[in-house]
Amino acid sequence: MINYKKDFPLLESGEIAYLDSGATTQKPKQVIEAISNYYGNDNANPHRGAYKLSIRATEVYENARRKVADFINAKRPEEIVFTRNSSESLNLIAYSYGLNNISENDKIVISIMEHHSNLVPWQFVAKKRNAKLEYMYINDEGIIPEEEIMSKIIPGVKIVAITQVSNVLGTINPIKEIVKRAHEVGAIVVVDGAQSVPHMKIDVQDLDVDFLVFSGHKMLAPLGIGVLFAKKELLDKIPPFLFGGDMIEYVYEQETTFAAAPAKFEAGTQNAEGAVGFESAIDYLNNIGMDNVHKYEYKILEYAMKELSKLEFITIYGTKDLEKRAGVISFNLKGIHPHDVASILDSKNVCIRSGNHCAQPLHKYLNLESTCRASFYIYNTMDDVDRLIDGLKKTKEMFNKWI
């Protein structure tokens, strides 16, 4: 297996075992340099100036949009809107599509494994429109059974919002089947791809999703740039979310007409640095190949699951069927609080997440207060997993006397 750590300045020395890529990823030097080059050579306000430099900044920004469109196989770059992150993309959909297309007694269906960012906006829309918010629940394996999909996505449902990969359980949801069912009953589908797009090949045409959101920072790109993909006919139809510069066509004292999508949804000066970094991150991933990224992570996941299962004091949540799980493992040490586990691992420079991972309803449903989470990316190695296991043994030893 190739060790990619050499490309990542923060990981290169091997001091840190970084196992929190589900929260955010580290950045390769290619991305860091691309951002630096942008400011060194191409910086101006995109879409604004008539001078060469501004045109170059515009080109750089629009090239990034094309790169993102190709990456998820969107039909055209105009279907890509840059936002700050997945949360903002989901808010855009909730405000611009949700509020305008949901009426009293309509149903919105989400799953119990949603991140708060794909849950709270739908609560807001449901409350505002007197609509019903319904949940698809999971079985003991952390999987949404087919009967649950068929019994919840029924006529009267207008929006189905679902994560492709759970940020807690790692479950890979059957998006294609869900989309097919939703379209049969006349609902549109919003897919939260924050935990899937960075890790596997996604084809929006094949999946036939209506909306897909994801964040750059979870896939090697800088913080502060995210994506909303939507089918062109939807983007054309829905009103703007934020108003301001560069999203208008004509402005009169009392009236305004808006620019065509995607500009309609990109008010104000945009994050060109983020877009450039995003493009570079996609180049980096394409160079490895998304199929290889997935295969590589699968090997790490397989090893981690095997080693963790050997520790009798650990409970792992979610499915053991690795075909249905991405590189995320949530677990608990019997009698030891996740925060204490994370602190003790931190003293050995092993970074894991502890808490409820922005998924309180899921934790409540599983009857858990909080969990530890290790999540992987291409720069992780078997050695990182070994360090996790050693750290967990050490934690157990420390607490043995007291629990």
Add this chain to the structure above:
Amino acid sequence: MDDLNSIYTDVIMEQSTATYNKHKLDGATNKEHGHNPSCGDDITLEIIMDGDVIKNIAFTGHGCAISQASTSIMIDLLKGKTKEKALRLINIFLKMVKRQKITDEEIEDLEEANALQNISNMPARVKCAELAWYTMQRLLEK
């Protein structure tokens, strides 16, 4: 590891699993709920006031070793104190964990609670130690 051992001391570990302060309080005159949304720590403090004196305190809920120990130690310290004295001690404790200046005398006044002094070296865990104390402050100021 030095930082770690100065935090997960015997006092803290013992208090984190101690149950003598962890129960419902019969005849409680007042209670307050404290919650740490980022980690899920969740406690409820109940007190019995006798005039201006805190006659009894107990807690229920769940959380990490630091927050549980801190709660139990706080209860030991504040039981039997007047409201005014208790608020003063809470104030000293909150200053201590935030590394604000306090005198040696004030540290001594905290008795066993000064075992949490080193938490200030672990910024990510300060809020675990603070939870009970802020909750108690709100309860007394009600």
